[in-house]
Amino acid sequence: MAEIPIILILVGLAAYTVLGGADFGAGIWELTARGERGSALRDHTHRSMAPVWEANHVWLIFVLVMAWTCYPEAFSSIVSTLTIPLFVAGVGIILRGAGYALRAGSSTPREEGRISLLFALSSVLTPFALGLVVGGIASGRVPVGNAQGDEITSWLNATSLLIGVLAVATAAYLAAVYLAADARRMGSDDVAEAFRTRALIAGVIAGVLALAGPFILSSDAPDIYDGLTSGAGLVALLASGVAGVTALALVVTRRYGAARVAAAAAVVAIVAGWGLAQQPEILPGLTIDEAAASDTTITAVLIGFAAGLVILVPSLVYLFRLVLSGRFDPATAPWPGPDPARAAAVNAGPNAHSSLRTTLITGAVTAIGAGITFVSEGPLRSVGVALMLAGAVACFFAVASLDEAEPPA
Amino acid sequence: MPLDLIASAFGPVQQNYLLEARQMQAMSFVAHIPLVCFGVAFPALVVFAEWRHHRTGNPVYRTLARRWSKIMLALFAVGVVSGTILSFELGLLWPGFMAAFGDVFGLGFTLEGFSFFIEAIFIAIYVYGWDRLPPRTHLLTGIPVIVSGITGSFFVIAVNAWMNNPSGFRMENGEAVDIDPWGALFGNSYLAHEMVHMYVAAYIVAGFLLASIYGWQWLKGNRSDYVRTALTLSLTAAAIAAPVQLIVGDWAARTVAKEQPVKLASFEDLQETTEGAPFDIPPGIEIPDMLSLLAFHDPNATVTGLDSVPPDDRPPVGIVRASFLTMVGIGSLLAALAAVFLYVRVRKRRLPESRWFWRAAIAAGPLSVVALIAGWVTTEVGRQPWVVYGVMRTEDAVTGAGGIPVGYATMAIVYAGVFAAVIWILRRLAARPLEEDAAPAPEGTHG
Numbered sequence: 001m002a003e004i005p006i007i008l009i010l011v012g013l014a015a016y017t018v019l020g021g022a023d024f025g026a027g028i029w030e031l032t033a034r035g036e037r038g039s040a041l042r043d044h045t046h047r048s049m050a051p052v053w054e055a056n057h058v059w060l061i062f063v064l065v066m067a068w069t070c071y072p073e074a075f076s077s078i079v080s081t082l083t084i085p086l087f088v089a090g091v092g093i094i095l096r097g098a099g100y101a102l103r104a105g106s107s108t109p110r111e112e113g114r115i116s117l118l119f120a121l122s123s124v125l126t127p128f129a130l131g132l133v134v135g136g137i138a139s140g141r142v143p144v145g146n147a148q149g150d151e152i153t154s155w156l157n158a159t160s161l162l163i164g165v166l167a168v169a170t171a172a173y174l175a176a177v178y179l180a181a182d183a184r185r186m187g188s189d190d191v192a193e194a195f196r197t198r199a200l201i202a203g204v205i206a207g208v209l210a211l212a213g214p215f216i217l218s219s220d221a222p223d224i225y226d227g228l229t230s231g232a233g234l235v236a237l238l239a240s241g242v243a244g245v246t247a248l249a250l251v252v253t254r255r256y257g258a259a260r261v262a263a264a265a266a267v268v269a270i271v272a273g274w275g276l277a278q279q280p281e282i283l284p285g286l287t288i289d290e291a292a293a294s295d296t297t298i299t300a301v302l303i304g305f306a307a308g309l310v311i312l313v314p315s316l317v318y319l320f321r322l323v324l325s326g327r328f329d330p331a332t333a334p335w336p337g338p339d340p341a342r343a344a345a346v347n348a349g350p351n352a353h354s355s356l357r358t359t360l361i362t363g364a365v366t367a368i369g370a371g372i373t374f375v376s377e378g379p380l381r382s383v384g385v386a387l388m389l390a391g392a393v394a395c396f397f398a399v400a401s402l403d404e405a406e407p408p409a
Numbered sequence: 410m411p412l413d414l415i416a417s418a419f420g421p422v423q424q425n426y427l428l429e430a431r432q433m434q435a436m437s438f439v440a441h442i443p444l445v446c447f448g449v450a451f452p453a454l455v456v457f458a459e460w461r462h463h464r465t466g467n468p469v470y471r472t473l474a475r476r477w478s479k480i481m482l483a484l485f486a487v488g489v490v491s492g493t494i495l496s497f498e499l500g501l502l503w504p505g506f507m508a509a510f511g512d513v514f515g516l517g518f519t520l521e522g523f524s525f526f527i528e529a530i531f532i533a534i535y536v537y538g539w540d541r542l543p544p545r546t547h548l549l550t551g552i553p554v555i556v557s558g559i560t561g562s563f564f565v566i567a568v569n570a571w572m573n574n575p576s577g578f579r580m581e582n583g584e585a586v587d588i589d590p591w592g593a594l595f596g597n598s599y600l601a602h603e604m605v606h607m608y609v610a611a612y613i614v615a616g617f618l619l620a621s622i623y624g625w626q627w628l629k630g631n632r633s634d635y636v637r638t639a640l641t642l643s644l645t646a647a648a649i650a651a652p653v654q655l656i657v658g659d660w661a662a663r664t665v666a667k668e669q670p671v672k673l674a675s676f677e678d679l680q681e682t683t684e685g686a687p688f689d690i691p692p693g694i695e696i697p698d699m700l701s702l703l704a705f706h707d708p709n710a711t712v713t714g715l716d717s718v719p720p721d722d723r724p725p726v727g728i729v730r731a732s733f734l735t736m737v738g739i740g741s742l743l744a745a746l747a748a749v750f751l752y753v754r755v756r757k758r759r760l761p762e763s764r765w766f767w768r769a770a771i772a773a774g775p776l777s778v779v780a781l782i783a784g785w786v787t788t789e790v791g792r793q794p795w796v797v798y799g800v801m802r803t804e805d806a807v808t809g810a811g812g813i814p815v816g817y818a819t820m821a822i823v824y825a826g827v828f829a830a831v832i833w834i835l836r837r838l839a840a841r842p843l844e845e846d847a848a849p850a851p852e853g854t855h856g
Binding site: 064077144403 | 419484641754809
């Protein structure tokens, strides 16, 4: 029981790295998209990411919430020691969100350029800072307790820097692959080629960093190194390497769909490897079992989680199907609007507007509900509240739909 | 590591900037809560406008729904990040609280996470789906946005209700044991009134703020269909919510009187436990027995005074009282304004003509935000010195990490920038020609 939430947390982390990472990466590429041609790349990036970025971002919330509910002491130890990089990540997240919102209002290329610079810088900063956090945890620098670790060296160390830079490179790589596939679907071959080049550059950098990883870990984080170089950890590490190389080869041959899957697999494998290498401890001296909340809490969270998934999965599938099938692409022909002749007929119909009688009845229901709420307690009050709210909603429909007097000429 | 050692690792720490930590948290809430109001109320107004378009064929509703949906998305984006910051800060500033009680209330945030996920998915489908989905399907994709806006705030308020009226666990050696997360969150007598109070407030704030913006244009002489329809919808929502809020507020006050008597005493600075307690309205008007009447619906009821607990256990009375009076005062004025609007709308089938009405309506938007924040301060500062009422003090929840003033200053600058950005975006969106949001060519005329 104690391990199930940590597995879900790692799944969430992998999803965030793949989906949220692509989102950060898209922002990073805005740094390289300057000038006339850059504007086309930026527009493409923005169009591709805008409908999905909020959803991609929620995975982080999941990781945080699952961690604090199911391993409250471990979570609190981590955030109180690694306060600085987490705060920086938080600021980066604000600036990115603001960047998306600001794009909605920008109209000149000059404005867009400035916003995109802010957006790009925060897109580098956030995954880097989150990578520092992961490095601090993985290298065993977070002791149990309220702010008991070193507030600087817990994140300013070789392992943290390695993972921080790797996170940025991976994000850039994932984004480039995704955007290349998207550009080809929209028929912009030159944009697709531009992102293919970027994907290859970022992929090679990420690969070199990954190769350097074991050397850094062996001296800076020997426990994780041992875990990753033996048993199941080693299997995961090798799987990640194979998937990474495969992904790069698929980009070379322009099979972006398959490349995306392989790149995601590389991320999933290395996240799993981290979990395998570190277990059974979550923090130094604290096992997952000891850190876990009671079985009743975990059961409740799992029930909530399962119920949530039932609604979430089809919704997410619907969104990605619409996006990936190009339904939101600007080139897709718009769906025709309602037929004006029919609309005019409806407008003249008796049910288009509400009557004074309906308005007064709904108002009276609201008032009666309010009266009951005011004078009673307990179950009767609940009835009053329900009546008042239902009345208020009906009253809104009635009042807002009243036929209007002809405006004075 | 033995369990008691883990618990003792989160014992009280030295933190010189507790007040700054609280202010930083408060600042983040002040930035986030008005956005929540739009998250809750705006989707319903937008979908209603689209539904009216389907129902009447009047294109102005469609233009309005489309234009508003873009504003809704921009505000949602800012709300997403300000909400994320809140969940960061819960851990960054209050690790003692999270370590001790994360397993009691965390379920609420897990469920909220799903809600938020659904909201993010469907708000994207709705806004990017204009002219890309069949009209009826498009209308339906707005429904999950409305529902998840309600459920999301429901789960967060469940946590707040639990902090004010904690249950569903037992304390043993400084650790919460025998935890019943469902009961703690959803079996709480505070949940219903807090939820309804917030939800109704969302319609008041969103409605009056929209009315402020369009009312300004109306006063400047813009009597277009677009402005008139925007005003009718936003004012109708706010005007029905405002009087209802008086009743909900009474319900909330009566529950607080019973469950958090010290908080109620600080609303009125009632020093001693009094039978037939009076109500003071500044400056210096005293209505005998009124507080008893308001809090218990009985002029002779005994109201518990601040002296019932040691001075260390009392909230900062001045702040709580000022906020309470601000909230109640503004709420009453808004209800009066609402009555004028509803009368004219229903009897004369038009918007009010009086310039004074429109001046008041323009003021009502910002005032409703002030009332909203004042209400939040009333309940949360009124909870002090407890983070979990009667169980854990705020000073025992705070982080031991340094740098709070730096974080606070940084956040203040960032939020100021975000606020300026939001204003800029809204002005820009408003400046775009309405034709952008007009209907596409009707059936048969496009290739």
